[in-house]
Amino acid sequence: MTARALRLATGKLLELPAALGRLNRACRTFQTFAEVLRLPTRQMMKLAFPLQELQRQLTPDSRLHLHVKTFDPSLEDISKAESVFTTTGRNRIEYLSSAVRLDHAPDLPHPEVCFIGRSNVGKSSLIKALFSLAPEVEVRVSKKPGHTKKMNFFKVGKYFTVVDMPGYGYRAPEDFVDMVETYLKERRNLMRTFLLVDSVVGIQKTDSIAIGMCEEFALPYVMVLTKIDKSSRGHLLKQVLQIQKFVDSETQGCFPQLFPVSSVTYSGIHLLRCFIANITGNLKTDGL
């Protein structure tokens, strides 16, 4: 090796710790709210309240259209809600069973929330992120889109059940009608349906079918906008405003506030945990 090559190699080696540090920061996720609270205020607000942060970019006129304060918990409430999603000796979070028909679904007394959305919308990733404080819970992510043909039930301690519904848009409507429609129409302890929309592409035709179904059955549902880390801020703002307009003008049962999330950066995940704890009656906040 020449002296020059040696110097170059040594230089690169010396740069390694700094590069690793950068990589570590870039890959770091903020799964617990305590970690979020240690961040500088601006970054903390962006992770905790992504919709409010987006709203700040808008002109005063457009700002009026976004319902950012319908659910407005305190930072303390968001911290408290985390215990519901954390495995402890007294709070077991576990996968219960899967079912292809409603009469095979577990009969539980707890309130239930379900997640529906097109294949590839980011449903499994979102459920994984929500359950990241219970890492022993296995959320199966199917490799092939549309492969999850079952309803998967997860028990969150004595608090509530989470149901991961099969993705639609692939081989639907047969699977959808057989399983999802019957479930949505007949599940008695279903408290809230979370309908996932990919924020990159907005509401698609199959999403409209699912929205129509929720409206027809007069279900209370909530729109969650996934993958918000993937778009530029301008694109995201455009999508959010379009979807908000749609919710305001075309829906009855949809909760007025949108929940933008990223399962990669954990933006919006803590707020969503708090919302779920709240609507299932496990956290009393003044925020709703």
Ligand code: GDP
């Ligand atoms: P599902 O079919 O709805 O369960 O979707 P998955 O959770 O399997 O996600 C589909 C693809 O989108 C996968 O490649 C994920 O890694 C990716 N994905 C999911 N959520 C996010 C997110 O918040 N941000 C980014 N950048 N990618 C995501």
